[in-house]
Structures are given as structure tokens and as C-alpha cells.
Amino acid sequence: xxxxxxxxxxxxxxxxxxxxxxxxxxxxxxxxxxxxxxxxxxxxxxxxxxxxxxxxxxxxxxxxxxxxxxxxxxxxxxxxxxxxxxxxxxxxxxxxxxxxxxxxxxxxxxxxxxxxxxxxxxxxxxxxxxxxxxxxxxxxxxxxxxxxxxxxxxxxxxxxxxxxxxxxxxxxxxxxxxxxxxxxxxxxxxxxxxxxxxxxxxxxxxxxxxxxxxxxxxxxxxxxxxxxxxxxxxxxxxxxxxxxxxxxxxxxxxxxxxxxxxxxxxxxxxxxxxxxxxxxxxxxxxxxxxxxxxxxxxxxxxxxxxxxxxxxxxxxxxxxxxxxxxxxxxxxxxxxxxxxxxxxxxxxxxxxxxxxxxxxxxxxxxxxxxxxxxxxxxxxxxxxxxxxxxxxxxxxxxxxxxxxxxxxxxxxxxxxx
Numbered sequence: 355x356x357x358x359x360x361x362x363x364x365x366x367x368x369x370x371x372x373x374x375x376x377x378x379x380x381x382x383x384x385x386x387x388x389x390x391x392x393x394x395x396x397x398x399x400x401x402x403x404x405x406x407x408x409x410x411x412x413x414x415x416x417x418x419x420x421x422x423x424x425x426x427x428x429x430x431x432x433x434x435x436x437x438x439x440x441x442x443x444x445x446x447x448x449x450x451x452x453x454x455x456x457x458x459x460x461x462x463x464x465x466x467x468x469x470x471x472x473x474x475x476x477x478x479x480x481x482x483x484x485x486x487x488x489x490x491x492x493x494x495x496x497x498x499x500x501x502x503x504x505x506x507x508x509x510x511x512x513x514x515x516x517x518x519x520x521x522x523x524x525x526x527x528x529x530x531x532x533x534x535x536x537x538x539x540x541x542x543x544x545x546x547x548x549x550x551x552x553x554x555x556x557x558x559x560x561x562x563x564x565x566x567x568x569x570x571x572x573x574x575x576x577x578x579x580x581x582x583x584x585x586x587x588x589x590x591x592x593x594x595x596x597x598x599x600x601x602x603x604x605x606x607x608x609x610x611x612x613x614x615x616x617x618x619x620x621x622x623x624x625x626x627x628x629x630x631x632x633x634x635x636x637x638x639x640x641x642x643x644x645x646x647x648x649x650x651x652x653x654x655x656x657x658x659x660x661x662x663x664x665x666x667x668x669x670x671x672x673x674x675x676x677x678x679x680x681x682x683x684x685x686x687x688x689x690x691x692x693x694x695x696x697x698x699x700x701x702x703x704x705x706x707x708x709x710x711x712x713x714x715x716x717x718x719x720x721x722x723x724x725x726x727x728x729x730x731x732x733x734x735x736x737x738x739x740x741x742x743x744x745x746x747x748x749x750x751x752x753x754x755x756x757x758x759x760x761x762x763x764x765x766x767x768x769x770x771x
Contacts, residue, residue: 355499355771357533360399361387362745363765366539367424369746370399371506373771375499378476379405381416382495382506386427393457395431401766414476415439415464419508420492421447421579429460437464439473441482441491443611447579450610453641454603454632467493483523485509486516488723490581490611496528502771503529505737507536509746512729513553513721515582520729524736533761533771534739539724541756542749550728552721554586560719561590561689570685571662571677572596573669573714575705576692578604580723581616583691584668588617588624591666599625599658599667602632605648619648625665626652631672655680662686674708689717731756 360370368387373380381402390397405413418426418440426448429438438461440448445462452459465473469484477500482493487509495506505528512520543549565572572591576583584604591598598617600608605619605626619626626648628636636645658665659680667673669688677683688709690697697706709716725733734742734757741761744750753760763769 355497355502355504356768357504357535357771358401358768359535359743359745359763359765360402361385361765363763363767364748364750366746366748368397369425370402370428371535371745372402373478373497373499373504374768375477377412378478379413380475380478380480380497381413382497383419383425383508384416384428384432385425386423388424390427393427393430395428398428398431399766414478417467417480417495418444419495419506420444420487420489422489422509423457425509426460427457430458432461434461436461438462439464439467439475439480441467441493443491443613444489446610446612447490447607450606451579451603453639453644454606454635469493484516484519485523486511486514486519488514488577488580488582490579494523496531502532504533504535504771505531505739507534507733507745509537509539509724510733511551511723511725512732513551513726514723515554515585517553520733524733528737531737531739533741533743534734534737535743535745536730536734536753537724538730538744538747538750538753540722540726540730541747541752548728549726551726554582554721557583557691557719557721558586558590561586562593564687564689564717564719565590565594565596565666568685568687569663570687571658571682572666572687572689573673573677574666574689574691575669576720578607578668578670581608581611584608584617587666587668592623594666596664596666597623597625599627599653599665601668601670601673602626602628602636602645602648603670604668606644609647620650624651626650627654627658627667627676628652629670629672629676631675655682658682671702671705674705678708678712683712683714686712686714687717688714689719691718691720693720693722694718727756
């Protein structure tokens with residue numbers, strides 16, 4: 355079995371790995387680079403693009419480890435009929451997001467990843483392992499062929515609400531692992547190798563404190579696809595006597611998980627507010643059935659304005675105009691719960707100005723969707739591979755601080771597993 359990192363050897367995002375055995379190929383992830391300006395085919399790794407143009411007959415399937423764009427965002431360029439294998443909920447989440455994000459709907463027909471249930475894909479045997487990550491329904495993958503094994507970590511962590519999955523993964527024997535492709539998103543950051551990221555439970559405690567100190571509307575800016583964070587927000591809201599307010603996008607994403615134990619639009623303590631921009635979008639698309647399914651607890655801007663202290667809003671930038679126009683912002687607070695890089699690099703400058711104009715205090719309450727260095731070291735030590743190959747990191751040279759031997763592979767380089 356041979357392997358090639360088409361993209362990801364020295365960068366975060368845009369992941370794409372290819373495995374080959376006896377002339378049969380398997381792709382793992384087909385991500386859109388984080389700095390891309392569109393989802394154009396121009397972002398396909400050259401070797402993958404050339405193979406797709408020539409012939410796809412030798413391609414057994416594409417496996418998507420989890421539903422984040424930097425791992426699936428180029429799927430729609432695949433030739434028709436290419437099998438796409440991913441988790442059942444991940445498939446539903448990708449599909450549910452399309453009407454709101456404008457991302458083209460990719461091919462989604464193929465086998466389903468289920469925790470620890472092996473799949474036979476051509477000459478490859480693939481065993482998925484459900485992991486703790488900010489994306490819902492995320493997997494690590496053990497791939498076997500020709501007597502060799504490669505373990506693909508995907509993106510993972512051990513400080514979320516599914517941390518027990520990490521402990522189970524590193525404690526169970528997996529047989530000999532010849533090559534471990536492990537993500538290193540947190541490697542090289544200025545907080546150092548010893549830092550440990552806060553847990554979702556710790557974030558919940560901090561949000562409760564801010565909510566209790568807020569006499570108006572509490573707004574939390576996070577991704578609706580970060581299901582753990584939505585649960586954290588819901589729990590903090592309920593502990594402080596507030597209702598969680600979600601928009602239609604969040605309602606669709608929560609519904610797509612298929613998990614009745616997660617907050618849903620018809621739950622007690624959950625309200626649906628549809629911003630004007632979203633109402634226009636629904637009208638243009640004729641997507642009235644989705645609104646009909648989620649309207650049970652619908653409220654309007656004037657309901658929030660009547661008593662903002664009753665609500666915690668899952669905030670998105672499209673809420674700004676509605677909240678300001680309805681006078682919902684007196685004594686409000688704003689919690690930023692995403693990667694600070696977006697904030698510092700100017701992605702949300704319009705929000706900064708909006709907060710200033712409306713005299714809304716800013717709080718940063720967040721934790722990473724990726725493993726901290728301490729957890730990475732536990733992971734690689736627990737799996738004990740023959741060699742560690744860095745991926746999904748800007749600082750692969752620092753992996754030697756976690757484990758040895760480390761083998762560095764360049765993008766586009768083929769090597770024997």
C-alpha cells in the first residue's frame with residue numbers, strides 16, 4: 355500500500371490524502387483550503403485533477419472524515435457516480451447546509467461510516483472510529499491493505515462533550531500501525547506545548563456568569579454546526595432562566611443530526627427567530643416546508659424587544675440589523691465563541707463597529723475544536739505507530755517533540771506505508 359498527501363503536509367485545511375494498492379485508489383477527504391476565495395476546481399490538487407480528467411475507474415471511493423468544508427468542500431467536482439462514504443449524520447448535515455451557505459451540493463451516494471464497523475472497499479478494509487471534535491459525526495480511520503496499516507486521525511480533541519471517545523480510542527488495541535497520519539493544528543502556537551484547552555463544561559460555567567451579569571439580551575456568536583457549543587449555550591441559558599433563540603439555519607442543522615437528545619426547535623426553552631435576510635432567502639428558494647416544520651416556537655423581534663433578558667441568542671452577523679431596528683440591544687452582551695484569528699484578522703470588523711455604536715461589551719469564551727499538544731502526545735503514544743507522519747499543521751517540524759520516529763512527507767510525494 356502506498357500513500358500520498360496531496361494537500362496538508364504543511365498547512366491546515368484543504369486536506370486530501372490518496373491511498374493506492376494493486377492499482378486501486380482510495381481518497382480520504384477532499385477539502386477546500388481555508389484561504390480559498392471560492393469552491394472552484396482550481397483548488398483541486400493537480401494530481402487529483404489530472405486523474406479525474408483521465409479516468410476515475412480505479413477510484414474505489416472518497417471517504418469524508420467529517421462535515422467541515424476544509425475536508426469536503428471540493429466534493430462537487432467529482433465525476434458523476436463516484437461513491438462518497440461518510441457518516442449518516444454528516445451526510446445529512448452537508449445536505450441541510452446547502453440552501454443557506456450556497457455551497458454546491460456534492461455527490462452524496464455511498465456507504466455509511468459507523469463507529470468500529472469495518473467496510474470492505476475494493477482491496478481496502480476501513481474501520482472508522484467516532485471521535486470528539488467540533489464537527490458532529492467525525493471519524494478517525496484505520497485503513498488496511500496488503501498486510502500494512504495506516505491510521506488517519508482526522509480532526510479530533512479530548513475536551514469536548516464526547517471526550518470519552520478519545521479515552522476509548524487510545525485504550526483499545528488496534529494491532530500494529532505502520533503509519534499514523536496525525537493532525538497537528540495546535541502545534542506551533544505561541545501558547546506552547548504544555549497548554550491544555552478549556553472543556554465545554556468550563557465554557558458553560560463562564561457563559562452562565564456572563565448571562566447572569568447581563569440585564570438585556572445575551573448574544574453568543576458561534577457556528578450552528580459546532581453542536582457541542584450549541585449544547586453549551588442551551589445549558590447555560592436554561593441555568594439562567596433564558597430561552598435559547600435559534601434561526602432557521604440552526605434549526606435545520608440540529609434537525610439533520612437525527613439526535614433527539616440534542617436541542618431542537620420544538621423543545622421547551624428553545625425559540626425560533628427568522629431574520630429578515632433569511633425570510634427573503636426562504637421566499638426566493640420557495641423553502642416554506644422547512645419553515646413549516648420548525649415554526650412551533652417561533653417568535654418575532656418585537657417579542658425579544660419586550661423583554662430581552664429572557665433570551666440568549668445564537669448570534670450570526672445577519673441578526674445585527676434586526677436586533678438594532680427592533681431596539682433589542684439595551685444592556686445587551688456579546689460573547690465571541692470562535693477562533694480569535696477571524697476577529698484579529700478583520701473578518702468581523704463590521705461587528706466590532708456595531709458593538710461600539712451600541713455600547714455592547716465583548717467577551718471571548720471559546721475552546722478549540724482540535725486537540726491540544728498534551729492530547730496529541732497521549733494520542734500518538736497510545737497508538738504507538740512505527741512512524742508518525744505530520745498532516746494538517748503549519749509546523750510539522752515540531753512533531754518530534756511529541757514522538758519518534760517522525761517521517762516528514764511533502765505534498766505530492768508517494769511513499770510506502
